[in-house]
Amino acid sequence: MLKIIGVFLLVTISFLYCQTKINNINDADTFGYFFLDSDTNVVGAPAFHWVSIYNRGTRISGLADDNVKGPVPLGFSFPYYWENINNVYIGSNGYISYGDNFLSAFPFQSLPSVSRPNNIIAPLMSDLDFSAGTPSCWYWTNALDSFIVEFDSVQFWSSVGLNSFQVIFSKRDSAITFQYLKVSGAPYGGWNALNSNSVGIENNIGNIGLAYLKDGLPVSQTLHDSLAIRFIRTVSSSFEMHDAKIMYTLNKQSGAVFVNPGTTMNIWTKVRNTGNIYEDWYSIIASITDSVGNPVYSSMEDIFCRVPGMADSIVFDTTWIPSTTGQYCLETQVALTSDMCRCNDTMQVELRVVNNNSELAYDNEPNVFFSWNRPAGFANQFVPPQYPWYVRGARVYASAPSPTDITIKLFDDNGPDNSPGDILTQATATITNPNWYFIQFSDPGITISDGSFFIGVTSTIANQLSFGLDTIPPFSHRLWEYTGTWNPSRYSLSRDLCLRSVTFVGIQEQMGMNPVSTQPIIIPNPFNKNAVIHFTNPLRQNKTLHIYNTTGTIVRTIATKEEFAIWDGRNDAGLRLSNGCYFVYFIDEPTKSLHKVIIAR
Numbered sequence: 001m002l003k004i005i006g007v008f009l010l011v012t013i014s015f016l017y018c019q020t021k022i023n024n025i026n027d028a029d030t031f032g033y034f035f036l037d038s039d040t041n042v043v044g045a046p047a048f049h050w051v052s053i054y055n056r057g058t059r060i061s062g063l064a065d066d067n068v069k070g071p072v073p074l075g076f077s078f079p080y081y082w083e084n085i086n087n088v089y090i091g092s093n094g095y096i097s098y099g100d101n102f103l104s105a106f107p108f109q110s111l112p113s114v115s116r117p118n119n120i121i122a123p124l125m126s127d128l129d130f131s132a133g134t135p136s137c138w139y140w141t142n143a144l145d146s147f148i149v150e151f152d153s154v155q156f157w158s159s160v161g162l163n164s165f166q167v168i169f170s171k172r173d174s175a176i177t178f179q180y181l182k183v184s185g186a187p188y189g190g191w192n193a194l195n196s197n198s199v200g201i202e203n204n205i206g207n208i209g210l211a212y213l214k215d216g217l218p219v220s221q222t223l224h225d226s227l228a229i230r231f232i233r234t235v236s237s238s239f240e241m242h243d244a245k246i247m248y249t250l251n252k253q254s255g256a257v258f259v260n261p262g263t264t265m266n267i268w269t270k271v272r273n274t275g276n277i278y279e280d281w282y283s284i285i286a287s288i289t290d291s292v293g294n295p296v297y298s299s300m301e302d303i304f305c306r307v308p309g310m311a312d313s314i315v316f317d318t319t320w321i322p323s324t325t326g327q328y329c330l331e332t333q334v335a336l337t338s339d340m341c342r343c344n345d346t347m348q349v350e351l352r353v354v355n356n357n358s359e360l361a362y363d364n365e366p367n368v369f370f371s372w373n374r375p376a377g378f379a380n381q382f383v384p385p386q387y388p389w390y391v392r393g394a395r396v397y398a399s400a401p402s403p404t405d406i407t408i409k410l411f412d413d414n415g416p417d418n419s420p421g422d423i424l425t426q427a428t429a430t431i432t433n434p435n436w437y438f439i440q441f442s443d444p445g446i447t448i449s450d451g452s453f454f455i456g457v458t459s460t461i462a463n464q465l466s467f468g469l470d471t472i473p474p475f476s477h478r479l480w481e482y483t484g485t486w487n488p489s490r491y492s493l494s495r496d497l498c499l500r501s502v503t504f505v506g507i508q509e510q511m512g513m514n515p516v517s518t519q520p521i522i523i524p525n526p527f528n529k530n531a532v533i534h535f536t537n538p539l540r541q542n543k544t545l546h547i548y549n550t551t552g553t554i555v556r557t558i559a560t561k562e563e564f565a566i567w568d569g570r571n572d573a574g575l576r577l578s579n580g581c582y583f584v585y586f587i588d589e590p591t592k593s594l595h596k597v598i599i600a601r
């Protein structure tokens with residue numbers, strides 16, 4: 001839960017919506033889905049018939065107030081709109097989704113909505129709370145044609161009452177059925193509170209779907225005990241959807257990247273044909289602008305991502321070598337002429353060109369203040385431009401109505417799903433008037449040698465601490481929130497937190513962060529099958545490379561006497577490693593530098 005307090009100094013949030021047809025309830029959507037419920041006598045209407053999988057299915061662990069777990073396997077492929085799905089994520093707020101684990105939390109979107117997440121199937125998408133009472137969530141499959149997810153005895157946040165409901169996938173008729181064994185209590189603020197609940201389905205783009213209930217309306221469709229709702233799939237042979245989208249750019253989060261001046265950056269993006277039409281080739285455009293919008297880079301490639309459902313990575317031929325520190329924005333764009341949903345055509349990535357002794361920041365001063373109406377907090381994730389990286393303190397923009405002590409924590413990224421894990425160090429500060437507060441960590445020796453780190457602040461008193469946020473793009477997509485567990489924030493697509501990592505000026509020499517003498521060139525990067533790692537070795541000496549994963553484990557060792565090494569993306573046991581970021585490390589290199597390499601198949 002949340003609410004915003006404080007003064008909006010400047011709000012420039014804008015939303016782009018696709019051309020969306022929202023159907024009247026009970027009408028079929030433009031694809032051909034319609035619903036019937038057990039309160040009607042229409043032929044084909046479902047009868048309530050609870051299929052308990054409590055203690056029979058597999059329990060989903062780790063669900064909390066506002067988070068997402070999974071994906072869990074269906075055990076078969078199931079037709080949903082024009083795609084086949086074979087796994088789903090489980091949102092603790094009463095929904096499941098396919099292919100998109102972005103958190104859905106208050107305020108809850110309408111169905112359909114192009115807002116992420118997409119592909120939502122929502123029996124009761126509302127502020128439910130798995131941290132209260134003794135709720136559980138289960139899934140079960142016969143590995144043939146039936147799959148069930150059951151939410152059992154879940155409370156609404158800050159409310160009494162227990163809710164037990166389930167989603168049933170039946171491949172025999174491609175129908176999805178919601179069933180409600182028990183509905184009690186109410187969303188925070190009541191069933192009619194704005195954006196407090198959504199029941200329905202939407203497709204992979206979020207531009208087609210059906211709402212059964214939104215904010216408790218219509219009253220005639222109020223959820224009640226022993227209700228069943230069936231979403232029935234009809235297929236029209238004339239239905240056409242042309243859509244290409246940018247899935248992500250530079251990394252899976254399209255997260256902000258810090259880079260040193262003079263570094264060669266490979267620009268890449270992943271594209272998917274999300275429509276149902278075999279397309280002709282189309283172009284992908286990449287452009288980088290500086291902080292005042294002047295273009296500093298542009299490149300274009302043709303792509304052959306033509307088959308519906310196909311995804312492809314594109315590395316642009318032209319690299320970018322930034323020369324001047326500052327904020328930049330990389331935008332990648334698909335240019336499919338027939339595209340029917342422009343909202344997913346572009347992706348922006350925040351680039352920050354910094355020297356090695358600089359602050360790491362995603363904001364340009366706050367223009368909005370935000371506080372949680374429960375003990376909760378925020379963190380920023382940082383991937384430094386070089387290793388080792390020294391963290392000496394943090395700066396945070398905050399305020400409090402009366403002097404309030406806060407604890408700022410520096411976390412390793414070794415928690416579940418690479419969330420904030422071990423606390424590396426922490427320090428306290430007293431917050432009063434709206435201002436920047438500098439907090440120096442008492443342990444001066446914190447060194448980040450690989451991967452990422454988090455700096456987080458949580459408030460133990462509801463409504464007490466106000467955080468400064470920046471709502472002017474580009475956004476880092478590196479914002480996390482704490483609501484009992486750490487999760488990528490619901491706001492990460494539209495806000496940046498005014499919380500910066502500080503490395504003191506003047507200790508550059510002792511850090512040994514001079515550029516390496518044998519800066520390798522890795523081509524292609526990201527790579528699919530083989531990466532060729534070029535480096536200088538004129539005397540043909542024995543060189544040993546270690547490949548690390550992001551948790552700091554050596555996954556591959558390569559020895560060579562040449563000026564190159566070839567890595568096939570496999571570990572020392574010959575097994576293919578998963579997609580993601582790895583680091584090349586030359587053990588014979590006196591400056592001991594790590595170099596990023598990405599597997600993107």
Ligand SMILES: [Ca+2]
Nearest residue numbers: 113115117206
């Ligand atoms: Ca959506």
Ligand SMILES: [Ca+2]
Nearest residue numbers: 065066127128
């Ligand atoms: Ca919740």
Ligand SMILES: [Ca+2]
Nearest residue numbers: 244339341345
């Ligand atoms: Ca599109």
Ligand SMILES: [Ca+2]
Nearest residue numbers: 362474475496
């Ligand atoms: Ca930003």
